Amino acid sequence: MELYEVMRTTFAARVFTEDPVDDATIRRVLDNARFAPSGGNRQGWKVIAVRDPSTRKALADIMRPGVQRYIAQKRAGEAPWNTVHPTKLSAAEIDAVDVPDAMIEMLTGAPVLLFVFVDLAVVASFDRDLDRVGVISGGSIYPFVWNILLAARHEGLGGTPTTFAAAREPALQELLEVPPQMAFAAMIPLGKPVKQLTKLTRKSVDEFAFSERYAGPPLGR
16 A cells, blocks of 8 residues: 555544454564654564453453543533643542443454553653653654554554553553553554545644744745
């Protein structure tokens, strides 16, 4: 598949067929994804493939609080888990939200779940002392996550990076026996999509690329 076509058609897949995804295919996906860039070329990523039903059940319990708050904030018209505009909802209001089992099972029920972690001991967090949530460390892991999705698309598979489990990272680390310095980056439910989407909607370049300044003219205009 031609590169630009892969980039334009790699969608967030959440509904999969029951077709299995074997280890050989996952290894092929990861063998190509590993060429993603990372700070200092330190390649601090680790991947855990999960299929075990008991682990999936435990994951559902770990993810539930994150999903619960996400639903509550969406219903309240807020941007979920936002660090600029804190939620106006109380803990009681969030706890009262019912999380449909199907919403979590849709993710944990994929043929295979790929958990991606990054070693915080090898990333350069240049924004660590700024008075905001850190984002720079992600530059050393999310290109790898995206490469996994591109490679999966090339294989006729699909997935989406989900992060609901991040709210209970210590519990996730304990479940998967992951050392504390390994930060959770994404859970990718992976499988053959029930439907392959080919026409995605995104903002135009004029809406996000500018010349010289934040409020400058659209790039190239």
